[in-house]
Amino acid sequence: MKFSLSLSQFLCSILFLFHFHTTISSSFSLNHSSSNHLCAHHQSLSLLQFKQSFSIKSSAYWEDCQPKTESWKDGTDCCLWDGVTCDMKTGQVTGLNLSCSMLYGTLHSNNSLFSLHHLQKLDLSFNDFNSSHISSRFGQFSNLTHLNLNYSNFAGQVPLEVSRLSKLISLNLSGNNHLSVEPVSFDKLVRNLTKLRDLDLSSVNMSLVAPNSLTNLSSSLSSLYLWGCGLQGKIPGNIFLLPNLELLILRDNEGLTGSFPSSNVSNVLWLLDLSDTRISIYLENDSISNLKSLEYMLLSNCNIVGSKLALFGNLTRLFQLDLTNNNFSRQIPSSFGNLVQLRYLDLSSNNFMGQIPDFFANLTLLADLDLSNNQLNGTIPSFLFALPSLWNLDLHNNQFIGNIGEFQHNSLQYLDLSKNSLHGPIPSSIFNQENLVVLILASNSNLTWEVPSSICKLKFLRVLDLSNNDLSGSAPQCLGNFSNRLSILDLGMNNLRGTIPSTFSEGSNLEYLNLNGNELEGKIPMSIVKCTMLKFLNLGNNKIEDTFPYFLGMLPELKILVLKSNKLQGFMKGPTTFNSFSALRILDISGNNLSGSLPEEFFNSLEGMMTVDQDMIYMTARTYSGYTYSIKMTWKGLEIEFVKIRSFFRLFDLSNNSFTGEIPELIGKLEGLQQLNLSHNSLTGHIQSSLRFLTNLESLDMSSNMLTGRIPVQLTDLTFLAILNLSQNKLEGPIPVGMQFNTFDASSFQGNLGLCGIQVLTECNNGAVPPLPPLNFNEEDGFGWKVVAMGYGCGFVFGVTMGYIVFRTRRPAWFHSMVERQWNLKAGRTKKNARIHGARRN
Template sequence: MGFSPLSLSQSLSFIMFLFHFHSTISSSHFCAPDQSLSLLQFKESFSINSSASGRCHHPKTESWKEGTGCCLWDGVSCDMKTGHVTALDLSCSMLYGTLHSNSTLFSLHHLQKLDLSDNDFNNSHISPRFGQFSNLTLLNLNSSVFAGQVPSEISHLSKLVSLDLSGNYDPSLEPISFAKLVRNLTELRELDLSRVNMSLVAPNSLTNLSSSLSSLSLWGCGLQGKFPGNIFLLPKLESLDMSYNNRLTGSFPSSNLSNVLSSLDLSNTRISVYLENDLISNLKSLEYMYLRNSNIIRSDLAPLGNLTQLILLDFSSNNFIGEIPSSLGNLVQLRYLKLDSNKFMGQIPDSLGSLLNLRTLSLYGNLFNGTIPSFLFALPSLQYLDLHNNNLIGNISELQHDSLVYLDLSNNHLHGPIPSSIFKQENLEVLILASNSKLTGEISSSICKLRFLRLLDLSNNSLSGSTPLCLGNFSNMLSVLHLGMNNLQGTIPSIFSKNNSLEYLNLNGNELEGKIPPSIISCTLLEVLDLGNNKIEDTFPYFLETLPKLQILVLKSNKLQGFVKGPTTYNSFSKLQIFDISDNNFSESLPTGYFNSLEAMMTWIKK
């Protein structure tokens, strides 16, 4: 089938299409020369420092090269027609240095979005010139080490939809500046002033914020006085965080609440909260509820069973007394349940077995008794389980899933062997079963298959058998290994791998024999080494002198023998603060040369 030739009009249309297409592609490379120069000068005023960003590391300005279109640079967005820079995202860019008021940043007058979060601007004051960005809809200076007063010129940014000045180095906001901000920023939907000192701002002035506001975060702002209950009259308020304002008083209203409220955090305040049925009926949309260390008046949690949309519930560090109500089993969407540090008693209710989406369960520091219900170990999504410091008894059930990342059952009255299924938790990072006294049996060598384990504490139990020899060599992630106060026999693991992460090693109070393995010098991060109260037969381990971070060394009550000479290396035991080699069979007392060289110990004693 042949193709007919294009008509003149069709040809012209096709040419115009190609021209438009080429112009569009080219414009993406186009960058106004003054914009490019301003950005390059801004870049040169800072250094790149990996410690300047904490959450993430992405040195975006390294892609900024002279001679290339700035609109293609990392973190830069432009207007396709004019080449003006309209958005600058330099979050996590590892920028270090002072942001001066004469910075060329402030010549980018067409900016609509500016994100400088997670850098280190070295206690720079927030410049009044930020107020010149009249088109700005987003300003994020979170966690970038700004200090001083928040300038009133910020209130000139009347188009702002999102403002985040949180997490900086004690900046302050005066009442007059806040009043201007409230009056002029009528488009605000998100406002985060957490850790901005607002101690002189009257809490009631918060009720004058924009009716468009959906998210308000003011944690740790030093607010004091009466909680403004009518803040919930803001019709679109979905998230409110006023935690860690421990001078904030008053009471939480039971009516006139925003029916779209999904997240509420009043932790560590003195706001009185009455858990009445009518309050709960006004919070049907609530998904996240944080009332840690709060002034909760009614201790009956039963009404909470009506909040069926809850994903997170944190009522820890309060003064609840009695049993957990079975109605919490209605919260089938719940992923995080934290009721620790209260006075809950009785058995852990079976109704919690219906929380199949639960990922975190924290019930430590209560008065629970009875056995650990087996349904807890059958929850398919559970990753974090903390039941330490209760009165739980009985055996530990076998785990039916391998989802656990954190398990702490310490300081209870559990007995019997450690179930083998614990050693099959492939993602386990923390395992603490200490101080149950009646946990028996041997430590399976299968424990060395837990390649992500960072902390292992099985101390103060009745475990027997030999110490698995693989413990010194099985995981480069392990930083804490505590097997003290058991009945372990045999020898200390002979091989400690290079580049290991061990910081704390405690085998005190066992029946270990043999020698102290020289390979411990591979533990270059080791701060605590406690091998006391064993049956170790050896001479003084001079090789430990070279451990650069060792602060505590306990070798007491063993069968160490021979002479103890003075330091054998330069800077011997440079960080040592506690040194106990008492009750051994050494031939002479410790030479004064050691005492003269232990500078860190002398400094610690003077303190």
């Protein structure tokens, strides 16, 4: 082979030869990355071209990644470059590990990567290849034994040519959610890759692949990861009988059926995860007991049949046991006391009852214990607080009573005792838990305590939720400075007095601040604007005396602002800064003494309420995704507590104030609104016909004002409107008929002596409704005549049909309820990610 050396490479060679006699002994001990052969020039060139075909892009998902290709410099030995491995004899590049290298761009089929014909190991995982298709040229790497492309944003179909890689020992394509595999490709893959030991296709779409194809998997297979692949149908029983199978993960394939065999299961299996499948596991036979090598068993939300839970106690090597959400309704079996190797035990979301058994005191290696969402009762035994390795303790939503015991070790990082019936003081030993990250003691009602400033000594604390208790005293001022660590602070529904902490500092991580339902006084501190990540602020139901806090509009991510039932007063005005309150989705300033006219400029800044969000996910904290936002608010006339807030919620409540003047016409821009409440003010003038554009509106309350004129007939276009209250005004003329208006009874219109129609039992003398004056919106505002025409045209058929059905059923919310049911079915139950995905034996 012909070599072309650069000057620097030549000098390096001379120096190497010059010193060879003094370094010969050490040269034999050099590893592969310090080969005594310089890599071929064409290989260096190919690698440099590969480098140049991608940009370096940081990502919040891979915060710890390093750009390995930055060490690749022309004129240096490529065998010394980061991620490059060479054969020590030939100098050929045989390995390329660019995992987590911040690569971004498209991997085309003509990329120079495919000229590295001697590659044996290729790892491009944890990069972003921008929905590239996996090229058929991967099939040319005939020497490849290891291929890892996981979590690198590949899309399309897995090419048939991958099945040509007959030497493959390990294949990992997982985490590419837009990647799919066809039945023919998968069948060839499992038939041809006879040396395969590790196969991971988690999150790859295999919905068209018949599970029976798995029958042909190599008998040499030691690990099989098919997490969340959309598999449907009956799993072949021989999967559990593969002689060398050590790890089997089939979780999150809800259409996967079949049964766990009653005998002859693999005796080397040490990890089994069948969570969220419909594979039947029978506890009436002894097959579970035969898994003597098992260290990890995850069977959450499974089809477990039988009552012999005690069988799990025979698996004495278990390191982790997860039986979440299986409707077990009995006491925790005493045989679990045999599992002395347990580190992780999750029995949450069942119906376990009785007290926590004494055998838990013997599980001294236990690090993570989750018994939440059961029916356990009695006091929390003190031995739980003495377990030396325990870092996660979750007992929320049970029936525990009594005091919280003293903590005898300081290993805790996560503690959740919320939604029980605990009482008495919170133990001072909690402040010794120097590694504590999450502390949730909410909704016990009878916990009494003055929150001391020493709580701010917990330097790693990110979540503090002490809401819905009987806490007294004042909120420590140090909590403001503490905000650069905290992301969640919830002290709502207690008896705290004094003022809101005013020491919020720069660099704050605070996303959720709830001080609702206390006895706080004074003003809203300006320092809150330093909390630039704040999304949720609830200061409602206190005694705050202040004007409307316009400075809060400077918070760029603020989505929910609740200031209801305080002593706010004074006029409202337009925004003081650009993009003020632009992200706001829920604004509740009801029950104050705000006055003056409603400023048009303020309505015009509420961009978050002008957009329609179809996203059904719940709002959670970015820095701690396990914590969902909750709020109590008036929804469709009822006080409702939303323990979870869907991201599409849009609410605007200005009720029970002293606002005067006319309703701004620009209110029609808030197209995303589902609830609008302007009731109990002193508003005058007409009901704006621009309300017709609030097509998502479900509840409209303008009662107890001084509104005059007719009810705009255009309001009949609001096909989702379930609640309408226009009572106690000075409205006149005929009540519109048809569509949703046929579902509203007299209570929606009472107290308007000038109205006529069947709802108020007053016949109209003239049924003709005079036309309303034209709107003043121009097309730049998004309300031009073309938009109106399109809206009428598109909605006519749907509206007429809806109106007829609603008129016949008298159920204005039936459609909304149907959709809500579907959302609830799809949303499912949020669980912690499995800790062992990708696990390998130590």
